[in-house]
Amino acid sequence: xxxxxxxxxxxxxxxxxxxxxxxxxxxxxxxxxxxxxxxxxxxxxxxxxxxxxxxxxxxxxxxxxxxxxxxxxxxxxxxxxxxxxxxxxxxxxxxxxxxxxxxxxxxxxxxxxxxxxxxxxxxxxxxxxxxxxxxxxxxxxxxxxxxxxxxxxxxxxxxxxxxxxxxxxxxxxxxxxxxxxxxxxxxxxxxxxxxxxxxxxxxxxxxxxxxxxxxxxxxxxxxxxxxxxxxxxxxxxxxxxxxxxxxxxxxxxxxxxxxxxxxxxxxxxxxxxxxxxxxxxxxxxxxxxxxxxxxxxxxxxxxxxxxxxxxxxxxxxxxxxxxxxxxxxxxxxxxxxxxxxxxxxxxxxxxxxxxxxxxxxxxxxxxxxxxxxxxxxxxxxxxxxxxxxxxxxxxxxxxxxxxxxxxxxxxxxxxxxxxxxxxxxxxxxxxxxxxxxxxxxxxxxxxxxxxxxxxxxxxxxxxxxxxxxxxxxxxxxxxxxxxxxxxxxxxxxxxxxxxxxxxxxxxxxxxxxxxxxxxxxxxxxxxxxxxxxxxxxxxxxxxxxxxxxxxxxxxxxxxxxxxxxxxxxxxxxxx
Numbered sequence: 001x002x003x004x005x006x007x008x009x010x011x012x013x014x015x016x017x018x019x020x021x022x023x024x025x026x027x028x029x030x031x032x033x034x035x036x037x038x039x040x041x042x043x044x045x046x047x048x049x050x051x052x053x054x055x056x057x058x059x060x061x062x063x064x065x066x067x068x069x070x071x072x073x074x075x076x077x078x079x080x081x082x083x084x085x086x087x088x089x090x091x092x093x094x095x096x097x098x099x100x101x102x103x104x105x106x107x108x109x110x111x112x113x114x115x116x117x118x119x120x121x122x123x124x125x126x127x128x129x130x131x132x133x134x135x136x137x138x139x140x141x142x143x144x145x146x147x148x149x150x151x152x153x154x155x156x157x158x159x160x161x162x163x164x165x166x167x168x169x170x171x172x173x174x175x176x177x178x179x180x181x182x183x184x185x186x187x188x189x190x191x192x193x194x195x196x197x198x199x200x201x202x203x204x205x206x207x208x209x210x211x212x213x214x215x216x217x218x219x220x221x222x223x224x225x226x227x228x229x230x231x232x233x234x235x236x237x238x239x240x241x242x243x244x245x246x247x248x249x250x251x252x253x254x255x256x257x258x259x260x261x262x263x264x265x266x267x268x269x270x271x272x273x274x275x276x277x278x279x280x281x282x283x284x285x286x287x288x289x290x291x292x293x294x295x296x297x298x299x300x301x302x303x304x305x306x307x308x309x310x311x312x313x314x315x316x317x318x319x320x321x322x323x324x325x326x327x328x329x330x331x332x333x334x335x336x337x338x339x340x341x342x343x344x345x346x347x348x349x350x351x352x353x354x355x356x357x358x359x360x361x362x363x364x365x366x367x368x369x370x371x372x373x374x375x376x377x378x379x380x381x382x383x384x385x386x387x388x389x390x391x392x393x394x395x396x397x398x399x400x401x402x403x404x405x406x407x408x409x410x411x412x413x414x415x416x417x418x419x420x421x422x423x424x425x426x427x428x429x430x431x432x433x434x435x436x437x438x439x440x441x442x443x444x445x446x447x448x449x450x451x452x453x454x455x456x457x458x459x460x461x462x463x464x465x466x467x468x469x470x471x472x473x474x475x476x477x478x479x480x481x482x483x484x485x486x487x488x489x490x491x492x493x494x495x496x497x498x499x500x501x502x503x504x505x506x507x508x509x510x511x512x513x514x515x516x517x518x519x520x521x522x523x524x525x526x527x528x529x530x531x532x533x534x535x536x537x538x539x540x541x542x543x544x545x546x547x548x549x550x551x552x553x554x555x556x557x558x559x560x561x562x563x564x565x566x567x568x569x570x571x572x573x574x575x
Contacts, residue, residue, distance in 0.1 A: 005248050007042035011142070014574050015116035016040055022574055026116070040079040044247035046240070047117035048073075048080055049108055049133060051124045053087030058126035058198040058205065059149055061227055065236040069121050069147065072240020078119075078247070080240070083111050088128040090205075098475065099447030099547060101128040101135075101281075102560050108136025114572055118142065119247040121239060125149025125198045127478075130208035131281035134217065138253045138288040139563070143246035145239045145346050146217045148209035150227035151319035152197030162192045163312045164199040165479020169453065177461045197227025200319040202311040203478035207274035208281060210328050214268035215285075216256040216345035220354040224327030226320050242346065251348060257289040260340040264351065266298055267338055270305040270378045271331060273314030275478025276392050276486055279379065280448075284557030287564050295390045295555050299381035299514065306372035307396045308334055310365050313481035314396040315373050317365050325362035333358035334368055376403075382485065382509065384516035385525065386497040389489035389555045391471075395511055398483035399467040405483075406508040406519075407434040407469060411501050414439045415451050422457040429457045434469040434507050438498055439535070441473035441491025442551045442558050446538040452476035452486040469509060471516075473498055473554070485509065485516065487554035493535060494553075500528035 007013060015026045030040060048069055052062035066082050073080040086104045088097040112120055120140075122133040125148045137144040155162030171188050174180045180188075198205035209223035219239055225232045262282065269278045279298050286293035309331060311317050322331075332339060332355045341352025360366045367373055376395035383390050395403060410433050412418035418437050421427055435454045442448045452474040456465055467482045473491040476484050490496035497518070501507070506519040518525070539545045550560040557564075 005250055010044060010118045010247070012040070012045040012116035012118050017042070043077055043079045044118040044244050045116050046073045046078045046080045046119050046121060046243055046247070047112055047115065048082040048121045049085050049111060049123060050082055051085050051087040051104075051126070051129045051133070053089060055092050056087040056089035056126055057091055057193070057196060058089070059087055059124070061196045062123050062149060065147065065233065066123060068233050068236040069123070069240040072237035073244055075237070076241040076244035078244035081117070083115075085111065088126060088132065090127050095445060096447040096449035097128040098449070098558065099544070101132045102547070102563065103543065104129065104132030105135035105139070105563065108133050109140045112137065112140040112142060113569065119243045120144040121243055122146045123149070125205055125209050127204040127208065127277070130205070130212055131285055134212060134285050135288045135559070138257060138285065141252050141254050143243060143251055144217065144253055145219070145243045145246065146212045147236055147239045148212060148218060148223045150197050150209075150225050150229070150232050151200040151206055152193060153195040153226060153228055154200060154318050154320050155192040155194055157188050157191040161318065162188065163201040163318050163479070164192060165203055165477050166201050166313045166481060167192060169480060173456065173461050173466065176458055195228045199479055201313060201479045202273055202275065202309065202319070204275040204277040205478070206319050207269060207272060207278045207478055210268055210272055210274070211265045211278060211282060213328050214265040214332065215261050216343055216351060217253070218346065220345075220347065221327050221329045224319070224323045226323055246346060249348065251346065253289065256344050256346065257285070257291070258343065259291050261343040262286045262291055262293060263301065264339050264343055266301045267305045267335060268328070268332060270302050271307060271335055272309045273307040273311065273373065273378045273394075273396050276379060276394050277475055277478055279392055280475070280487065280554055280558050283555070284559045287557055287559065295381045295392070298379050302377035302379045305335070305338060305377070306369065307374040307376075307378050308367045308369060308372045310367060310373045313479060314378065314394070321362065321365050325365035326358060326360045329355045329358035330360045331366050334360065334366060337369070380511050380514060382511070382514050382516040384518070386501060386507070386518045387488045387516055388497065389553065391485050391488040391516060393483065393485045393511065397481040402467060402469055402483040403511040404509070405469055406506060407432045409434050409436050409501055409503055409505040409507055411436045411503045411505075412438065418454060422455045425459055427457050427459055429459060431460055431465045431468050434471060436498070436501050436507070437470070437472035437474060438492040438501070441488070441493055442553060443538065443548050444473065444491055444493030444535070446544060446548065448473070448475050448554065448558060450475050450477045452484050453480035453482060454484070471498075471507065489553045489555045491553060495529070495532060495534060497525065499532055500525060
């Protein structure tokens, strides 16, 4: 960290503090908005990147939280400017928010670079907003604090606690099986989402907010606070005060995100039983920081760190319970022996100092390393002849009987093919079959949608089957569960071996050995490859064409090649 900055060292000084015609124009436009020289003069300008949107129920409170951040910035002697950014709503955006994560990363980086901003507050939480915001801010590398949106309150139906996503899939199957009525389904719809905030299960939102904190990019405990809790408002204001101090100290993401802090984040992800989506996002985040993170590192640490957060879908409770049990500080306290406690954070202190004194108040919710929820690990990375660059599964969320399994394949060429077939009463399928979905990856989806939790065929649902092996190059929601093998790389759309799998083939999986194998000869695989024809591009023009031309595969973090290219982007000229 460099010496404390002076007012003339601020980036914003080049826009607002010098005596020339261009600065006259900048200052006069500030005055046009009703500000005076005392508002900005010699003060850090803090850009509040806000992903609030009326179309994003996870973020509807962020308009208010932005005002609370501003209050903190003003209290600390800074000058806040709120700048709206693209809001990636999991609830409504199609075909998938993953298509737009990199667009948000680009927008964040360029918003901060092109304007007189000295430090950034990032406001998000709904799945892809957390990695998108962080990726952009890391590439820009000015002082930054992430303000997590926080989970919503627990759902409720007939005295039962409902968890977003997980219970939707569960009760949908019960409805398909004829065990609940339309009226009951409507009641569940009314009770499953009771407040603003992200999914309150250990989905991608909760996982990535926890990852942001474990990387050191939030205030201590920030990621666990329910969105509707008054503590959330106080955290927002505290973040506003802290970012001003960080600007004077010149404490940047490059000072915080290191190989050790990334390892800490992976270990926390494992202990939380986090979303498989975390792998893609954390690989992208690390590579923006110049850290070459491979999928194999997740598998290595998964073998070392068991699941200790008893939160759905790997456990029994929800994020509100997790907060009452002590939150992420308490969980990291349980992991002290495996974390690098020297890792630096946005507080200026170490991770070890930030979690000092943290206690677990509900030991059934946050368990210990000696008494985990699951020793199977949150993530396993498999390789084999249909996934030479890897694929992933969440062992703790799959039935044990399927951890070693061999079965005949039913292959689907795309999502619509699959959706039609699984509803057929005459589908020739048993619980031992393996469902394979193709053309659902980064280019094939397009955007690698969350189609990986393939529905159990209706015929089997009626027989009481609730899990079977499903394989795809898609992702799945972090709220999903089951023996779903995901992120097969390279994807089928670009000629990965998954493209050549046919109905009637046999696939064998062995989670303990981390193997997946298509039981056909190399010669037959080569014959099928030679006969394969590459599909036409999904998009003829626009952002979709840019995406298709530059997107990486799942094991590369699905970032754009030109965004992870080496080299520093110069500061803008001010003429």
